[in-house]
Amino acid sequence: MIQETDSYDNEEQDLYEHFRIVVDKGQSLLRIDKFLMHRIENATRNRIQNAIELGNVLVNQKTVKSSYKVKPNDIISVVLPHPPRDTEVYPENIPLNIVYEDDDVLVINKPAGMVVHPGYNNYTGTLVNGLVYHFQQLPQLPGNDGRPGLVHRIDKDTSGLLLISKNERSMTYLAKQFFDHTITRKYLALVWGDLTEDGTVTGYIGRSLNDRRVMAIYDSEEKGKWSVTHYKVLERLGYITLIECQLETGRTHQIRAHMKHIGHPLFSDATYGGDKILKGTVFGKYKQFVENCFEMMPRQALHAQTLGFVHPATKKYMHFEAPIPQDFESVLNKWRKYIAATSDQNA
Structure with a gap:
């Protein structure tokens, strides 16, 4: 009982x-x-x-x-150490950036800083609070109380595309695609270090033994869940690299933990140590330049850019892309100008 x-x-x-x-x-x-x-x-x-x-x-x-x-x-x-809370989600009139909508699904471009669903210390102002205001009868999966319509999620400070189900049929159909790893999800990430080759990161991901807020990679299935991230180098910018990450699995903090694991944490990611100068000098103009970049984008440089799935009703493949947000684009351009200027000085 x-x-x-x-x-x-x-x-x-x-x-x-x-x-x-x-x-x-x-x-x-x-x-x-x-x-x-x-x-x-x-x-x-x-x-x-x-x-x-x-x-x-x-x-x-x-x-x-x-x-x-x-x-x-x-x-x-x-x-x-905190009291139980009921799982009722209270509607709030929160603007939603809807990329696509029909009778079965919603595709939303979530801004960085927005929490996806209510939880401890975040019971209001979430994406789900906005969803239940705009859409009255969103479905829930068994054991997923308080998260109507959600078949996946992204971190609070990650921007980009989220897929929402509007009825139980589409919820079940889409949840199976996520379970079978047939959903296409690609992220843009800016990481510390000069990555020269494409690669794949694997391992069992679970809570760190030293800090419960952080995920770590283990070599034993008893300590975590199997995880796979494929990454491709898009642009090398000296001390940082722009990469595209494709998820084969979708674990909590997967990309952030994987890149930290191989020594290339995400730029400006405070949780995984990317909010410090990890490459280059810590003095002079370069230090000020990097700190300015941190101020321009005070969150991890991660954007859920691409989402692809088979539609639950039409059975046709659908593909969406979200433009890179302004803070991410501004930091990228700042680094491009810095690299160009230093190259000219060394020429």
Whole structure:
């Protein structure tokens, strides 16, 4: 039996109980991480194990290890430092940049800075709040409460194309294309370093053991989900390179984590260390030039430029491209002028 509850007292801080599970009388002995993976929607074993390590899972009001085996009548509590919130999404009159719309799908060009869906610390002002204002009956996938119409998402500070379903039929059809990796998604990214060749980054992506806000790449499937990014060099600009990334899988922070993993973090990406001068001198005019670029684009240089999919009703392939946003274009042009000027001085 699973109950959603209110709060739980802890000596160190106020913790709130998000789930309480009373283990059935007939339950056989089973590791708690496996048990919870099958009882809580969208909970992966890796996430559960991390929650247990952080002390967010209690059995009979005591912390346990992942190897603990649940027994009949155990009371399992999942506690977090923020209160549970209902999954109702409140409509807000937020302007949407609609690239394409018909009875089944929407294609939206999301600006950088807009959160896609409500979540902790971001319950209003999101793309989904705007969607439910403009479109009344958006569908939801099972276990995807609070995210009507969404079949995928992009980070808050990533700009570009998002695909939205307007009914359950298209939701199911498009979700299968994402699951089968047949959706075409290409991103423009500006990365630190001089990349000379095209390549592919692979690995199991999961939460960093040192910083839970950051994704890391591992060589074991027990630590993350398989991920693949293909990249192509478009323009070399001395200390930075413009590349095109094509996603084969779509994991959280995939491109950002992959490029960091191979030593080429995204330009101006504060989360993955790209907001510092990583190539070139840290003195003089060059330092000021780079800092000016950071001010012009105070977010990761990543843009979801291309989106292609088979339409759920017509079964025809559809292709969309979003123009590069002004902040990204301005930084690119600034680097082009800098490279041209330094080349002339060295000629």
